[in-house]
Amino acid sequence: MTTVTQSIPPAFTGLKTSADLARAAKAATPQEATTPAVATTTKTAIPASESTTTTTDSTSTSTSETTAATPTLSSDFNTFLQMLTVQMKNQDPLNPIDSSDYAVQLATFSSVEQQVVTNDLLEGLGAQMGAMGMAQLAGWVGMDARSSSAGYFDGSPISLSPSPERLADQTTLVVRDASNTIVQRIDVPVSADTIEWAGVGEDGLPFAAGVYRFELESYANDELLGASTVDTYTRITEARNDNGTTMLLLEGGTQIAAAQITALRQAD
Structure with missing residues (x-):
């Protein structure tokens, strides 16, 4: 030098x-x-x-x-x-x-x-x-987080947060299982209020435990206006650092970034 x-x-x-x-x-x-x-x-x-x-x-x-x-x-x-x-x-x-x-x-x-x-x-x-x-x-662990990810059904109802189209006069909840197969279609009120999905089929028997995704179809005069993903409330079980990004592990094994959480509430 x-x-x-x-x-x-x-x-x-x-x-x-x-x-x-x-x-x-x-x-x-x-x-x-x-x-x-x-x-x-x-x-x-x-x-x-x-x-x-x-x-x-x-x-x-x-x-x-x-x-x-x-x-x-x-x-x-x-x-x-x-x-x-x-x-x-x-x-x-x-x-x-x-x-x-x-x-x-x-x-x-x-x-x-x-x-x-x-x-x-x-x-x-x-x-x-x-x-x-x-x-x-770390304080989020144990709380219910709202996100657009799938919800985990273990026999207890899943809280859903729908977002219907503004001009809709009818809405239908579409339920898909982990394989993306439609397992249920239910008419629900045209409202953005939180609803509970009981996880029970037409035969009165509960669906199998697992991960389920939800969509909301909005109709006006029997014409489809659009379909949107329904947010779910799922329990946070773990917070981890993944290559500098804080990730949250939800019940059922779903992992999402902390930025994807849109709301938190105390677990029941």
Whole structure:
């Protein structure tokens, strides 16, 4: 790292004999006078990871992420410097590479290096936020959550929250089992009030325990206006962190994101 920050013109790097130095000096162009600027740019680019590490001191998790990423970035930077040195050694003495080209290469690598570190820090921050969200949602466990997911029937009625079309004068509840087969169609009041599905067939026997989905068909003058998914209330059994996203596990095994919950109520 130290040899890169010295104010040595790129055309002179790697030259070992006096004859080589003489030829390089003869071939040097006026642009080499700006070479010290390259050294300054290089010196700024090298400690990019150091400045990022200072930013991450606020959280131990983010700091560990940066520490883990540093060896890889350092290795990549060393490889880049080796390639740059080879390029300087093998340049045409009669037509040396412009010093501004080196500055562009160094600036480009520095930008990529900082972006990689930033991405690692964002991943760490996302994981922290996910953990915080899960802790806050721990109180939801045991409550009934309303969502558009399937409801679980275990012999007890399932609370449904229908949303009929505004012009509907008749609505029909369509019930589907886990295989998406329609097992029941029932006429229900044209209302957005919560209704209870008893889970009992026309023969008076209860349906098998399992997961059921519900749709509401809205009609006007016996003409279908549309069908919409009916929200269900299902017990929350677990909150978990899945790749930085807080997920809720419902009775019956259905897993949904916390953002999909539209209402909560105390369990009966």
